[in-house]
Amino acid sequence: MVSLKRVAAVAAVSMIGLSACSGTDSAAPAVPGEPKAGDLLADAPVAAAADILPGSTMEKIKKRGELIVGGSLDAPLLSQQNPVSGEVEGFDADMGKALAKYIIGEPKVKIVNSASETREALLANGTVDVVFQTYTITPERAEQVSFAGPYYSSGLSIAVKKDTTGITKPEDLNGKTVIAGANTPAIPAIKKAAPQAKIVTFGSDPECVQALKQDRGVAYVQDETLLVADAQKDPSIQVVGKPFTSDPYGIGLKHGDDQFKKFVNDWLTKTQGSGLWQRIWKNSLGTVVQGEAPAPPQIGSVPGS
Amino acid sequence: MSAVLDHLPEFWEGLLVTLQLTAASFAGAAAVGLVITAMRVSPVGVLRAIGTAYVETFQNLPLLVLLVLAVFGLPEIGIKAGLLTTAVVVIALYEAAYIAEALRSGVNAVSAGQGEAARALGLSFGQSLRHVVLPQALRTVIQPLGNVFIALTMNTSLAAAVGVVDLTAAANRVNLAEAQPIPIFVGAGLAYALIAACAGFVTGRLERRLGMVR
Numbered sequence: 460m461v462s463l464k465r466v467a468a469v470a471a472v473s474m475i476g477l478s479a480c481s482g483t484d485s486a487a488p489a490v491p492g493e494p495k496a497g498d499l500l501a502d503a504p505v506a507a508a509a510d511i512l513p514g515s516t517m518e519k520i521k522k523r524g525e526l527i528v529g530g531s532l533d534a535p536l537l538s539q540q541n542p543v544s545g546e547v548e549g550f551d552a553d554m555g556k557a558l559a560k561y562i563i564g565e566p567k568v569k570i571v572n573s574a575s576e577t578r579e580a581l582l583a584n585g586t587v588d589v590v591f592q593t594y595t596i597t598p599e600r601a602e603q604v605s606f607a608g609p610y611y612s613s614g615l616s617i618a619v620k621k622d623t624t625g626i627t628k629p630e631d632l633n634g635k636t637v638i639a640g641a642n643t644p645a646i647p648a649i650k651k652a653a654p655q656a657k658i659v660t661f662g663s664d665p666e667c668v669q670a671l672k673q674d675r676g677v678a679y680v681q682d683e684t685l686l687v688a689d690a691q692k693d694p695s696i697q698v699v700g701k702p703f704t705s706d707p708y709g710i711g712l713k714h715g716d717d718q719f720k721k722f723v724n725d726w727l728t729k730t731q732g733s734g735l736w737q738r739i740w741k742n743s744l745g746t747v748v749q750g751e752a753p754a755p756p757q758i759g760s761v762p763g764s
Numbered sequence: 765m766s767a768v769l770d771h772l773p774e775f776w777e778g779l780l781v782t783l784q785l786t787a788a789s790f791a792g793a794a795a796v797g798l799v800i801t802a803m804r805v806s807p808v809g810v811l812r813a814i815g816t817a818y819v820e821t822f823q824n825l826p827l828l829v830l831l832v833l834a835v836f837g838l839p840e841i842g843i844k845a846g847l848l849t850t851a852v853v854v855i856a857l858y859e860a861a862y863i864a865e866a867l868r869s870g871v872n873a874v875s876a877g878q879g880e881a882a883r884a885l886g887l888s889f890g891q892s893l894r895h896v897v898l899p900q901a902l903r904t905v906i907q908p909l910g911n912v913f914i915a916l917t918m919n920t921s922l923a924a925a926v927g928v929v930d931l932t933a934a935a936n937r938v939n940l941a942e943a944q945p946i947p948i949f950v951g952a953g954l955a956y957a958l959i960a961a962c963a964g965f966v967t968g969r970l971e972r973r974l975g976m977v978r
Contacts, residue, residue, distance in 0.1 A: 666836065670927065
């Protein structure tokens with residue numbers, strides 16, 4: 460039985476080793492010389508004192524000296540905690556810091572690790588001020604929370620193992636087992652595009668990739684950006700076809716706070732106009748996607764925003 | 765409320781999977797737990813040591829760690845089963861440690877003279893365990909076993925983290941579409957509470973009928 464314990468210990472240690480390795484891999488894009496978030500936000504816009512209306516949400520945040528953001532700590536390129544520095548890095552994280560700088564004058568944020576199950580409740584009871592968490596704007600959600608933006612538009616793609624044939628479009632997934640991230644928009648999207656597909660879900664992106672490689676499913680549906688990053692790290696998987704959905708991400712705000720919504724939309728217009736939005740993109744998602752920053756989506760252009 | 769009512773089929777399917785997980789893993793846990801208890805009270809030192817090591821190993825590792833290791837680790841060494849099967853086996857092996865401890869406390873509650881008398885009458889160790897000790901032991905641990913059953917029911921929700929679409933995973937998926945976490949998770953919680961209440965009711969009845977007054 461000692462041997463079983465030893466086997467368990469070895470397995471546990473190798474798992475730790477594995478996760479440590481993948482940790483260094485994902486930190487790799489942070490090459491020395493690349494602009495850090497601090498430099499990035501050095502010339503970020505700050506709101507004029509007149510814009511911080513008395514009694515408003517903005518004033519409350521400014522008095523507190525810290526913006527409380529609902530976000531993830533485990534989404535690569537979007538909002539991921541760097542295990543070495545403890546900083547949260549990525550597109551969503553930097554956008555949150557830029558908004559904090561706009562309100563407070565300094566990029567001071569506190570990220571509350573929120574999940575898809577809790578976002579609406581966290582906004583409604585005031586635990587967080589805003590949510591930056593690949594929060595797709597939908598009319599159903601817009602009944603619970605207000606959305607500023609959209610601030611980014613993404614789409615779902617399909618990844619398969621290198622030698623897989625016969626899967627090029629979402630309809631090909633019918634009757635097959637498909638892997639998706641738990642609590643991601645991929646689940647309803649697969650149900651819509653391929654109603655006969657069987658969906659299995661895992662908590663995080665690395666788990667989904669592992670499951671794909673271990674044949675728990677024939678395909679993995681996820682945000683294209685993440686899949687491109689995965690395929691770059693791991694040559695045994697590949698992305699097929701073009702994105703088959705368009706997901707407008709919004710900034711979640713407390714329902715009915717129109718004053719704050721207008722304020723955030725004004726800030727978004729300014730960051731896009733000044734080129735800050737594009738620089739934040741280049742510094743995060745742009746490290747795996749080729750080419751220049753895409754055109755940001757039109758603010759208020761989708762139902763629910 | 766409509767968020768729950770509109771998705772009753774999804775909840776129902778999730779509930780069925782949860783019930784399957786619960787029933788299958790409790791049956792497995794009871795069988796393994798019984799064997800471990802027999803080992804722990806046996807006169808053979810090696811068997812006692814193996815039983816103790818088993819209980820200590822599984823009680824000291826979190827169930828989620830075991831599930832993740834089994835689902836993602838075992839295929840690396842060529843052992844691969846379906847997600848539901850893997851979850852049932854892991855939960856059964858894990859809960860067997862708790863069942864074994866509950867049973868052992870029952871065996872210890874049977875006075876040593878009973879076992880000695882059985883052996884003096886010429887029964888083998890297995891026979892004395894089967895006909896004399898265990899029937900009395902089981903009657904004293906109905907409530908503790910009921911508690912293990914309830915804990916096991918709640919623990920099945922961890923299978924949602926490794927791809928099994930149980931009640932918890934179903935609630936997550938419904939919430940993803942409806943964005944109404946409070947009614948949805950209250951609904952799922954009520955379903956778990958109902959299973960636990962049934963278990964409590966059954967063990968209460970069993971204890972009144974079978975429990976021994978000393």
